[in-house]
Amino acid sequence: MAEGKVRIFDTTLRDGEQVPGCKLNTGEKLMLALQLEELGVDIIEAGFPISSPGDFESVSQIAKAIKHTTVCGLSRAVQKDIEVAAAALKGAVRPRIHTGIGTSDYHIKSKFNSTREDILERAVQCVKWARNYTDDVEFYAEDAGRTDNDYLAMVIEAVIKAGATTVNIPDTTGYCLPYQYGEKIAYLVNNVPNIDKAFISCHCHNDLGLATANSIAGVIAGARQIECTINGLGERAGNTSLEEVVMILKQHKHLGLYTDIKTEQLNPLSRLVSDTMRMPVQPNKAIVGSNAFSHSSGIHQDGFLKDALTYEIINPEEVGADSSKIVLTARSGRSALAYRFQKLGFQFDRNDVDVLYKEFLNVADSKKEVEDSDLSRMATEYQQQTAIA
Numbered sequence: 001m002a003e004g005k006v007r008i009f010d011t012t013l014r015d016g017e018q019v020p021g022c023k024l025n026t027g028e029k030l031m032l033a034l035q036l037e038e039l040g041v042d043i044i045e046a047g048f049p050i051s052s053p054g055d056f057e058s059v060s061q062i063a064k065a066i067k068h069t070t071v072c073g074l075s076r077a078v079q080k081d082i083e084v085a086a087a088a089l090k091g092a093v094r095p096r097i098h099t100g101i102g103t104s105d106y107h108i109k110s111k112f113n114s115t116r117e118d119i120l121e122r123a124v125q126c127v128k129w130a131r132n133y134t135d136d137v138e139f140y141a142e143d144a145g146r147t148d149n150d151y152l153a154m155v156i157e158a159v160i161k162a163g164a165t166t167v168n169i170p171d172t173t174g175y176c177l178p179y180q181y182g183e184k185i186a187y188l189v190n191n192v193p194n195i196d197k198a199f200i201s202c203h204c205h206n207d208l209g210l211a212t213a214n215s216i217a218g219v220i221a222g223a224r225q226i227e228c229t230i231n232g233l234g235e236r237a238g239n240t241s242l243e244e245v246v247m248i249l250k251q252h253k254h255l256g257l258y259t260d261i262k263t264e265q266l267n268p269l270s271r272l273v274s275d276t277m278r279m280p281v282q283p284n285k286a287i288v289g290s291n292a293f294s295h296s297s298g299i300h301q302d303g304f305l306k307d308a309l310t311y312e313i314i315n316p317e318e319v320g321a322d323s324s325k326i327v328l329t330a331r332s333g334r335s336a337l338a339y340r341f342q343k344l345g346f347q348f349d350r351n352d353v354d355v356l357y358k359e360f361l362n363v364a365d366s367k368k369e370v371e372d373s374d375l376s377r378m379a380t381e382y383q384q385q386t387a388i389a
């Protein structure tokens with residue numbers, strides 16, 4: 001079995017930027033690329049150079065500025081695309097060309113009006129063209145998720161023979177179930193004779209909410225690269241979320257898999273991407289959502305205050321998030337209320353808290369969240385009343 005390092009291929013600047021409204025200018029792309037290098041990603045997919053002069057310029061500037069991370073440009077299986085990608089990547093310390101073609105019958109028949117034999121030839125040809133410019137060529141078999149495994153294995157064997165060093169198995173439509181995607185990767189591991197000459201990459205979309213689960217199934221089955229984006233941005237329902245796969249591998253050490261991501265940068269970078277792309281993060285998003293470390297129900301708060309591990313599997317500091325929050329709502333209990341009074345400098349015994357809790361519930365029922373200012377007012381009034389009595 002291959003060693004345990006899983007390469008993180010970040011495509012926030014390519015697949016992520018395809019999201020309507022998320023378009024970035026060259027300066028923004030360059031700034032984010034430098035942050036991605038700091039984060040420790042192994043490959044930055046900087047764009048699709050032939051798609052526009054602006055994207056060519058962005059890839060070109062990123063290629064020159066990045067010091068050690070691989071910089072990748074996307075192309076179709078078209079000679080001109082590959083030439084333009086190579087030109088944009090000039091000056092990169094580690095340039096990679098990502099080229100490929102659709103391999104499912106949907107793509108072969110409806111998109112290309114072609115045959116499996118012709119697509120196989122075009123796949124081999126595009127890898128050979130790309131190898132004229134760099135030794136680092138990644139081939140994508142678009143819609144591999146719905147491609148017949150025997151045919152996929154033939155294509156993958158042929159492109160590796162032609163010089164592909166990474167083979168990307170995209171679940172382009174987010175169709176597969178985790179066990180199916182895992183079996184597909186295992187099928188390639190077991191049936192492509194030269195598979196040891198290339199890394200297998202997972203590129204999973206989130207149409208059924210399974211992108212992260214599928215990518216993890218893929219690496220368990222033998223893939224050693226995951227293509228992902230900050231905040232899970234990407235076409236339609238998005239791509240695999242970088243922060244999720246990285247933390248899953250870190251949490252589940254028994255898998256023997258790891259990444260080189262500096263996890264304490266995950267939350268700051270998530271915010272930067274969200275602000276730069278003007279794309280808010282859903283509050284309940286794993287790892288980087290604003291509620292990811294908030295506890296609001298009484299039962300959870302009580303357990304959390306006794307021992308954080310009862311309700312938290314990740315220490316927020318480990319992912320650069322603000323400390324865990326106890327949010328006071330009408331579902332909160334006495335322990336959380338007593339804890340918050342204590343934090344605000346009020347020492348109350350059990351009987352005091354019982355009395356104050358009734359008043360707290362009245363306030364909590366009238367608003368979504370009880371603020372510290374409400375509590376201070378309640379506590380001060382209570383102290384005044386008890387002093388008079």
Ligand code: KIV
Nearest residue numbers: 015140142143170172
């Ligand atoms: O989803 C997909 O298949 C892609 C390829 C271009 C890699 O983004």
Ligand code: ZN
Nearest residue numbers: 015172203235
């Ligand atoms: Zn994609």
